[in-house]
Amino acid sequence: MERIRKFLLERRQTGTLRTLAPLVRLGHGWVRPLxxxxxxxxxxxxxYLGLAEHPEVIGAARKYLEMFGAGAGAARLMSGDLEINHLLEQEIARFKSTEAALLFGSGYLANTGIIPALAGRGDLIVTDRLNHASIYDGCLLSGARTIRFRHNDLNHLEQILQEKRSQYNSCLLVVESIYSMDGDRCPLVELVKLKKRFGFFLMVDEAHATGIYGENGAGIIEEDGVSDGVDIAMGTFGKALGSYGAYAAASREMVDYLVNRARTFIYSTALPPAVIGASLASLYLVGSEVQHRLDLLAKVAFFKKQLRKNGLKDDFGPSQIIPVMIGDSAKALAAAAELRRRGIYLKAVRPPTVPEGTARLRFSITNHHREEDLKRCAAILAEELRRHKL
Ligand SMILES: Cc1ncc(COP(=O)(O)O)c(C=O)c1O
Structure with a gap:
């Protein structure tokens, strides 16, 4: 316990202690701390698209709950393989233009299952330095030699591949298409070119892009037209799709392999039917109603314009995730507390979630935000940053 107390004290002193704070969801993007x-x-x-509260998504969840029960009761390879899993997987494969797809319990489970299935002892994994913790954990679990390249730095990546690729039989490159804490994009077209030169499995985590980018909302892989160059497109249902769970979209052979090798798939209970119903409805809405993502992208552009109008200088990146860099963790916490005092709920993102010295306020724009709210929020943010000389 001494070690645990010391850890907690240190986190408190450095402003990096994580604590839970229960909220009441009031609807339409409003919350009330309990x-x-x-x-x-x-x-x-x-x-992002506000689909968690969409009546058709809720209705489908209710219908599936009543038709198929509250829980799946077992893993897919036992008796949990209800036909609705296959229905959703077919829809995902169609959505992502792949031969097949496989569901996972969550994005965390997908990354920690897929990566160790594709790379093991004696193999090489090359991973962007800012990849999500679930990707890091997948790399750790795999036992493969893991080398991190500087965020989005193609020169550094190429240098690593030049030096190391030939020493390993198999190599896996993992990136995110939209980075969760920085909101920027990976240079996917160039990565596919590197894949052709060096030969590696390319895995792309589309957690923050699924439902928003690309002609049909399938993500950056679709937008960049490189689906043939990507071996595994991973994505989640818990973000823009407003539901829960995750998928790997890939070739039939790759999916058959994952069914046999991804331990977080094999040894975990299948998703609850209500979740599958919600995910099916969200996929249908994303595919049939382009307005959801057009509205979101318009709101994102509006918010960035308001930030600039209020004197903030950054270019704020290309996506719905807008990081406002503060640097110091304690200052980021203080800024988030000030914003909260003025009606804005957001978390200061601090190390170890992001690298040392890059604590930030991470604004995530959703379809719940009205223009008047975005305008007010941008003005308040600018005022608070000026007042605290940040
Ligand atoms: C890039 C990325 N990958 C994976 C995950 C994990 O997904 P899930 O929340 O479904 O476990 C997240 C966020 O939670 C994420 O941001």
Whole structure:
């Protein structure tokens, strides 16, 4: 316990202690902390398209719950392989233009299952330095030699591949298409070219792109037209699709392999039917109603324009995730607390989630935000940053 107390004290002293704070969801993007009467506008949700509250998504979840029961009861390879899993997988494969798809319990489970299935002792994994913790954990679990390249730095990546690729039989490159904490994009077209030169499995985590980018909302792989060059497109249902769970979209052979080798798939209970119903409805909405993502992209552009109008200088990146860099963790926490006092709910993102010295306010724009809210939020943010000389 001494070691645990010391850890907690150190985290408290450095402003990096994580704590839970229960919220009441009031709907349409508004939340209320359980311990106060404040009504706050949520800027930290990944329910980008607002589909978690969409009546058709809720209706489908209710219908599947009533038709198929509350829980799957077992893993897919036992008796949990209800036909609705296959229905959703077919829809994912169609959505992502791949031969097949495989469901996972969550994005964390997908990454920690797929990566160790594709790379093991004696293999090489090359991973972007800013990849999500679930990708890191997948690399660790794999036992493969893992080398991180500087974020989005193609020269550094190429240098690593030149030096190391030939020493290993098999190599896996993992990137995110939209980075979760920085909101920037990976240079996917160039990565596919490197794949042709050096030969490696290319895995792309589309957690923050699925449902938003590309002609049909399938993500950056679709937008960049490189689906043939990507071996595994991983994505989640818990963000823009407003549901829960995750998928790997790939060739039939790759999916058959994962069914046999991805331990987080094999040894985990299948998704609950209500979740599958919600995911099916969301996929249908994304595919049939382009307005959801057009609205979101318009709101993102509007918010960035408001930030500039209020004197903020950054270019704020290409996506719905907008990081406002603060640097110091304690200052980022103080800034988030000030914003909260003024009706804006968002979390200061601090190390170890992001690298040392890059604590930030991460604004996540969703379809719940109205223009007047975005305008007010940008003005408040600029005022607080000026007041605190940040
Ligand atoms: C890039 C990325 N990959 C994977 C995950 C994990 O997904 P899930 O929340 O479904 O476990 C997240 C976020 O949670 C993420 O941001």
């Amino acid at each position: 311990d106060s009467g404040e009504k706050l506008l949520d800027f930290s949700s990944n329910d």
